[in-house]
Amino acid sequence: MATRHVTDGGLETDLIFLRGFDLPEFASFPLLDTDEGRAALRDYYLAYVDIAVRAGAPLLLETPTWRANPDHAARLGYDAAALDRVNRESVAFLAALAAERADELTGWEVGGMLGPRGDGYVSAGAVDPDEAAEYHRPQLASFVAAGATRATVLTLTEVGEAIGVSRAAADLGLPVGIGFTVETDGRLPDGSTLAAAVAAVDADAPPAYFLINCAHPSHVLRGLEPGAWRDRIGGLRVNASTMSHAELDEAQTLDDGDPLELADAQLPLLDAFGGLEVLGGCCGTDARHVAAMWGVS
Template sequence: MGPRHVTDGGLETDLIYLRGFDLPEFASFPLLDSDEGRAVLADYFRAYVDIAVRAEAPVLLETPTWRANPDHAARLGYDAAALDRINRESVAFLYEVAAARADELVGAEVGGMVGPRGDGYASAGPVDPESAAEYHRPQLASFAAAGAGRATVLTLTEVGEGIGVSRAAADVGLDVGIGFTVETDGRLPDGTTLAEAIEAVDAVARPNYFLVNCAHPSHVLRGMRDGAWKDRIGGLRVNASTMSHAELDAAETLDGGDPAQLAADQRPLVEAFANLEVLGGCCGTDARHVAAMWGV
């Protein structure tokens, strides 16, 4: 595994709670279709480029496309052609952001971000892997055509969709990280342990690595068990809040926690995952939290 990459924090919670944007469908990708939106996104991502420069680490900028899939995008007026366009443009946009400080960065990569077809906080039951592959393949193909270096799917709640995304990424020739979220007990929302989920995906559609996201470090630690599965964790994007997914869903204000405390709480995970190469944040985190994680 290569050197650790700085990546960003909780894009959508930053936009909603810190910058005052309304994001229907919790989708940030429509901002790419306005000058104001592009300016705000550029400002957001530049903060993480700056962290990478200060940390003397490569940066992985991941596209604001977590909700740029057919089900969610259709409710925002985007058809298949518009989705292909926006997913490609998101990659080019982030390459431009990185290029502005290319002479100061030790490395930069743009990754395509994928989200679950359904709710990122709750499982609706088993997902058929082949159906998931067919569903997510167009977005991954758009990223590949635009020159993304890899893809990442975050906040998956069960195994089948992870298998499908991994297969679809292989189909289009993209490296991929499969990201699962966990509840306060350290298990996926459907009750599967991280170890079981990773072993199940690896058995039939081995991705490049796995991630854990959208959970506080204390939640992940409750599900920690010894085993080779820990060596397959290559990315970590934790929440600032100790609240459960249900509590976060109902919250009307942002629980940003304390950046220094979050970095300290996360340290046991950084030490436990020997092959960690991507480190950033998720809901409630912003550039202050990620800077604290990197000690800059």
């Protein structure tokens, strides 16, 4: 079995609903450019450092840069140079934070976080892999330059963009985890099964591993068909809520469920995916949920 790393929970929902931040574009990376923002991010990530210490497990800190790509950043006033700077600074910020507790940790690393070019919930149709590779390569290159040891892309809704990210990461020599999200029926927003999506990416540009994120365990279970594809799932970041993506998009309050119930609901997935090496949360989860998943609540 792979060594399982603690990672964080639902950063953006934590910042919005629990800490009162306004996040235009659902983007947390601009917080790196203010003292108040850096203090909030520091407090947020330190909770997961504590979980890793208590669990005796290695820690994967992933940068707050899910929206730090050109389309979303341009609407926030960040050009290419500013994006390169903030993506690099995000890695340095987390590395410095982990280094403070290095003597207590069993191991740690910093990974760069990417998101889709478009919506993380709705598929806009097929994406050309070459265009996706060109689009995402600069952010991946920033992570490499800053010393990140891996990258993760979350909430992809179809295969083409996944292939593009995996190709670009391979070109740069950076291990990458490809994260798909699923609807309440266990299928990707474009209708693909997880098995088919994993097979299609692996046939073109195999990543280090795949992840499933931004769905409640009950949703993922509905797409849990048998097959070797399960061995390629190396990360799991589930939602606290059983609501659909459309319902979550419209939600004005946080549905954070019950941490212990979520941990119990996730147990069948831990059995199904024996190669998990990253375990954390997604929308609606916070340190309480991740602590419960790791049995240190």
